[in-house]
Amino acid sequence: AQSVSQHNxxxxxxxAASLELGCNYSYGGTVNLFWYVQYPGQHLQLLLKYFSGDPLVKGIKGFEAEFIKSKFSFNLRKPSVQWSDTAEYFCAVSGNKLVFGAGTILRVKS
Amino acid sequence: GAGVSQTPSNKVTEKGKYVELRCDPISGHTALYWYRQSLGQGPEFLIYFQGTGAADDSGLPNDRFFAVRPEGSVSTLKIQRTERGDSAVYLCASSNTGPTYNEQFFGPGTRLTVL
Incomplete structure (x- = not known):
């Protein structure tokens, strides 16, 4: 069975601080990995995704994530956060269904 | 173009009542998904439709929950004999084809409160 763990x-x-949100997953097959974001009062939307190829994936708004297969990890990073990045971030893994982590609430102080 | 829409946005009901939650997917999307999100948790998969048929209903918690998509577009999630533990935000999503390689587009959700 698939599972996702978000550390914080x-x-x-x-x-302007740097951001790294941890995500570890468990799945026995080929995985596809996603980060979704939910800004206050808005729908869940896709931030970035990894299917295959370059394990360093770039998404919208300056976010990137690195797939490390040996560590079963897909951590999200941003070098310099802005107040507008305040949101809840969800890591998700897709085998035959999309399974989400519990989410990380990020608050950026201006 | 229009995104995924869900109605109602909020539903308050009493324990034991029946409720229906509606989802209008993005036009042309063949796959439709229902999720349930409880406070402090990520969305939890309930059911996935490919066209009119339920391709995977393994996430439905029990037989009080049922979903239909009779014409391959609009879907209705039905909950019988509601319980207080059913209180959550119910999310609908749609995608071009199946779940594995495709981005799912989410609706705003229906917040269900069972008193």
Whole structure:
């Protein structure tokens, strides 16, 4: 069975700080990996995805994630966060269904 | 173009009542998904439709939950004899084809409160 673990439930950063959100998954087959984001009052939307190829994936708004197969990880990074990055971030893995982690609430202080 | 829409946005009901939640997917999307999101948790898979048929209903918690998609477009999630533990946000998503390689587009959700 697929499962996803996100390391931090709440993260508070100041603007311009660097961000790394941890995500580990468990799945026996070929995985496809996603990060979704939910801004306050908005729908869940896709931030970035990994299917195959270059394990360093770039997404919208300056976010990137690195797939490390040996560590079963897909951590999300951003070199310099902005106040507008305040949101909840969900890591998800897709085998035959999409399974989400519990989410990380990021608050960026201006 | 229009995204995924869900109605109602909020539903308050009493324990034991029957509720229906509706989802309108993005036009042309053959795959439709229902999820349930409880407070402090990520979305939890309930059921996946490919066209009119339920391709995977392994996430439905029990037989009080049922979903249909009779014409391969709009879907309705039906909950019988609601319980307080059913209170959650119910999310609908759609995608071009199946779940494995495709981005799912989410609706705003229906917040269900069972008193």
């Amino acid at each position: 439930h709440h993260v508070i950063l100041s603007e």
